[in-house]
Amino acid sequence: MTYVRPHYRRDGTYVKGHNRRTRPRTAQPRTAPRRTTRRPRPVPNGPTTYVRPYYRADGTRVRGHHRTISPRTIAVVAGTGGGGLMLLLILLALAGGPGTSSNAPAGTTPSHSASAPAAPHR
Template sequence: MSYVRPHYRRDDTYVKGHNRRTRPRTAQPRTAPRRAIPRPRPVPAGPTTYVRPHYRSDGTRVRGHHRSISPRTIAVVAGTGGGGLLLFLLLLALASGPGASSKAPAGTTPSHAASVPATHHP
């Protein structure tokens, strides 16, 4: 309810200060609550995913809903996108064997003199 200050109307009639209802009264008496008529929901084409209810950063509440999945997202999940590259690198690392991580260049062997610490002779 909001308060209306006393004032004069355009036709010069005086209106006392009063509390005004926020909603106007309905013309017909309320005997039973009205039932909401369900609206037909649009059916998304293609695959969908469920988005859980959450709050946005500005405080707006988002109800849970189904969202369409784009073909690009399906391709990434299926492995033709970035996931395939990760699998390839993993297989390459496994196939190269345990010697691939040594510091010596391929095809060379360290000499015995380089691996033995030098002794100082006076």
């Protein structure tokens, strides 16, 4: 065993003096590098969204990752986003907005513009 003198790490923590092992824990020396097998990533159960990397208020860096979207969030977004557009389209159709015919309904006369004087009837 080798003795390691007490010292301070780069992050400022103090390390007491100790004995360090000089040989591997196993009785047989390693001849080939050990292969690490990667664990399979969990498959998300529903829709996901990507969260970009960011720093927390305490300075901790959070890596970018995929996050599953809860069914409640999907319902809130679908209820406000798509429903508002549909309501707007229905109101435009009822109010005679773009896309309606230019023929006036029977029994009404078109109003004249305020900027162009009306022609006298003869």
